[in-house]
Amino acid sequence: MSVLDRFRLDGDTAIVTGGNRGIGKAIATGMAEVGANVVIANRTPESGQEAAAEIAEQTGSETVAITADVTDEAEVQTLVRETVDRFGSLDVLVNNAGVAIHEPAEEKPLESWKKTLDINTTGAFVCAKYAGQEMIDSDGGVIINISSMSAFVANYPQRQVDYQASKGGLEGMKLQLASEWAEHGIRINNINPGYIETDILTDDEEMIETWQSEMLLDEFGTPEDIAPLAVYLASDASSYVTGSSFVIDGGYMVR
Numbered sequence: 001m002s003v004l005d006r007f008r009l010d011g012d013t014a015i016v017t018g019g020n021r022g023i024g025k026a027i028a029t030g031m032a033e034v035g036a037n038v039v040i041a042n043r044t045p046e047s048g049q050e051a052a053a054e055i056a057e058q059t060g061s062e063t064v065a066i067t068a069d070v071t072d073e074a075e076v077q078t079l080v081r082e083t084v085d086r087f088g089s090l091d092v093l094v095n096n097a098g099v100a101i102h103e104p105a106e107e108k109p110l111e112s113w114k115k116t117l118d119i120n121t122t123g124a125f126v127c128a129k130y131a132g133q134e135m136i137d138s139d140g141g142v143i144i145n146i147s148s149m150s151a152f153v154a155n156y157p158q159r160q161v162d163y164q165a166s167k168g169g170l171e172g173m174k175l176q177l178a179s180e181w182a183e184h185g186i187r188i189n190n191i192n193p194g195y196i197e198t199d200i201l202t203d204d205e206e207m208i209e210t211w212q213s214e215m216l217l218d219e220f221g222t223p224e225d226i227a228p229l230a231v232y233l234a235s236d237a238s239s240y241v242t243g244s245s246f247v248i249d250g251g252y253m254v255r
Helices: 022-033 045-059 073-087 110-137 161-184 205-213 223-234
Strands: 013-017 037-042 063-067 092-095 141-146 186-193 245-248
Touching: 013 022, 013 073, 013 110, 022 037, 022 045, 022 092, 022 141, 022 223, 037 045, 037 073, 045 063, 063 073, 073 110, 092 110, 092 223, 110 141, 110 161, 110 186, 141 161, 141 223, 161 186, 186 223, 223 245
Parallel strands: 013 037, 013 092, 037 063, 092 141, 141 186, 186 245
Antiparallel strands: none
C-alpha cells in the first residue's frame, strides 16, 4: 500500500457535526474526497441539505444531512442510529459543532456559560458516547474533536472565559476517552485551530489587527487548512496516533 493509499477512507462512514459551514464543511468535503460516506449533522435542515448536496456533487461520495442538535441526547441517539441504518457502520465522528460568546467574565450571565459548555463540551461528549457505543460493538473507529489553541492560552483582547473552559474540557475528555477506549480499537485526537476565517470570528478591525500582530504568519487560516489534518487523523495513516492534540495556529503560540 502506498503512502497516499493510507489516507483513503473508501467504504468508511463519517459524521461531522456542524458540517454545514466553515471548518465542519471543509472537513466533510475532505472526508468525501478520499472516499468516505459523510453525514452532515446540524440544527437547520435547509443548510445541512444544501451542504450535503454540494459536497456530493463535488466529490461523487454519498453525502446526506441528518438534522440533530448536539445538546439533545435523544436527537444524538437518532443521528447515530440513522447513520448506521443507512450506511451499515459508523467509523469516524468529528465533533465540530461549537459556539463562542464574547462577554467579560465579571458580567457574563450564567446562561451564556451554560450554553457554551453545553454545546462545546457536553455536546461533544454525548456524540462521543453514542458513537463510541457503536464503535465498541464493531471494529473500532476514530473520534476527532475540534478543540482550539484556546485550550492552552488565554485569548486576548476578547473576553470568553466560558469558551476557554469548554475547550480545556475537550482536552481532558480526549485523554480519558483515549485511555478507556483503546482496548476497543477507538482512537481519540483533537485538532486545535487558531484564528481561522469563519463566522465565529469578530468583525472588529482593532481586534483583528491585534491577533495578526501576534502571529508568525500574518494572515488567518482557512477551513481548508484544517481539513487535511482531519483526513489524516481519520485514516490509517495515523493508526499509531491517539490521545494527541494538534495546533494549527499560524505560529500564534510560538511567542
